[in-house]
Amino acid sequence: MSQVVLTLNAGSSSVKFAIFAYGSGGFDELARGQVEGLGAQATFTAKRTSGAKVQFTLDPGQGAPDHRAAMKAILRWLGEEKLDDNVVAVGHRVLHGGRDFTQPARVDAALLATLRTLIPLGELHEPFNILGIEAAIEAFPKTPQVACFDTAFHRAQPFVADxxxxxxxxxxxxxxxYGFHGLSYEYIARRLKMVAPEIAGGRVVVAHLGNGSSLCAIRNGRAAATTMGMTPLDGVPMGTRSGQIDPGVLFYLMKVKGMSVTEVSDLITYNSGLKGLSGISQDMRALEASDSPAAKEAIDYFVYRIRREIGSLAAALDGLDAIVFTGGIGENSPRTRAEALTGMEWLGVHLDKAANAANAQRITTADSKTMALVVKTNEERMIAEHAINVAGLAAQLESAAR
Known part of the structure; x- marks a missing residue:
């Protein structure tokens, strides 16, 4: 039977997971799911790639379910699916790797201690990533645990972009x-070698658009510049985050409006972006379905900032060969893509409206000097591949599969 790799993405109120099989049949996704609502009424959801969805509410027991309760729920399901004895590695998405973690790394006591020193750089994510790792170590004490850093891909960018x-x-x-969404960008850079090899080694801007959004300039598969900064708050507006903002606005909010640092942080992190501008929702689907002028204006600002960043990143690359859309919005919103590419003929982009409406892989005309693509990302697969390699299991599993 194939060996199993478990990937975990632990947040403040959820733990997302995926299961991959590695054996004679190759590297295949078996299932994915999440435990959401931690700290309150938590719900477990999972679905096999081919199979029915399983859902149940976690028993509050001695209190509100935490990350350890989430791991127990995942273990319970793995046991029911007869997968728990075959987990050979666990890969973790970790938001921040700081200056020094430029590659995925095996978890040990020293690494965990270093991650705790990085909490000030990622206060909203890093503590929960650590909790997820600790819960997984408790659940799989003898299994290699591998930390995969969302910042690592960007460590290749030059000093002026850093x-x-x-x-x-x-x-x-x-x-x-530092930049973020690095696991997504790394996956797309690799995927382009298969779906568009003619531009994979060229100058590409990838737009990872979702509840969290950023763009990255990639040259020959390596990061050259990105829109996020020291934290995931910079760059384009997002579901609830403001994106780029004049620091003077923050001083104004504190000095004139009397807001505390915590209140300002909550404002620009949880109550701004599409949600704050529209006054309706952070969900692009709800905004596109709305006839509210505020919803349209929120979308207009979102795509305006995307257009500005594409131009900026094209300048950082000294030109452009392709634009790639990925992430929940990038993969599924023809309107966002069309509006983001409107007027981009100066960059050699000519939109194929029918292909875009159909969510085709290539959404520009055949005579476009600059290609635009829609490529589905898979951060979980990237984490699973890193986990196998860092744990030193790749050669061993390939040999066993022969």
Whole structure:
């Protein structure tokens, strides 16, 4: 039977997971699911690639379910599916790897200690990533655990794309443009070698658009620049995050409006972006279905910022060979893609409206100098591949599969 790799993405109120089989049949996704509502009424949901969805509410027991309760629920389901004895590696998405983690790494006590020092760089995510790792170690004490950093892909970007205009000592301390969504960008860079090899080694801007959104300039498969910065708050507006904002606005909110640091943080993190601008929802589907002028204006601002960033990143690349849309919005919203590419003829982009409406892989005309593609991302698969490789199991499993 194929060996199994488990991937985990632990957030503040959820743990997402996926299961991949690695054996003689190759590397295949078996299932994915999540436990959401941690700290309140938590619900487990999972679905085999071919099979019915399973859903149940976690027993509150001694209190509101936490990350360990989530792991127990995942273990219970793995046992029911007869997969628990075959887990050979666990891969974890970790938001921040700081300056030093440029590659996935095997988890040990020293790594966990380092991750705790990085919490100030990712206060909204890093503590929960650590909790997820600790819960997985408790559940699988003898199984290799591998941390896969969302910042690692961007460590290849040059100094000028990495630095802020502050005294150099801050940069040396770690105040840098780290960038995020790196696992998604890494997957897309690899995937392009198969779906569009003619541009895979060229100058590509990838737009990862979803509840969290960013864009990345990639040259020859390596990061050159990105829109997010030291934290995931910079760049284009997102579901609830403001995106790029003048620091003076934050000073105004604190000095004139009397808001605390926590209140400002909550405002630009949870109550801004599409949700704040529209006053309706952070969900692009709801905004596109609405006839509210505010909903249209929120979408207009979103695509305006995408257009600006595409132009900026094209300049960073000294030109452009392709634009790739990915993520929940990027893969599924023809309207967003069409509006983001409107007027981009100066970059050699000519939209094929019918192909775009059909969510085709290529959405530009055959005579476009610059290609635009829609490519589905798969961060979980990227994590699973890293887990196998870092744990040193790839050669062993390939040999056993022969």
């Amino acid at each position: 630095v802020y205009g502050l005294p150099r000592s801050y940069y040396d301390e770690g105040v840098r443009r």
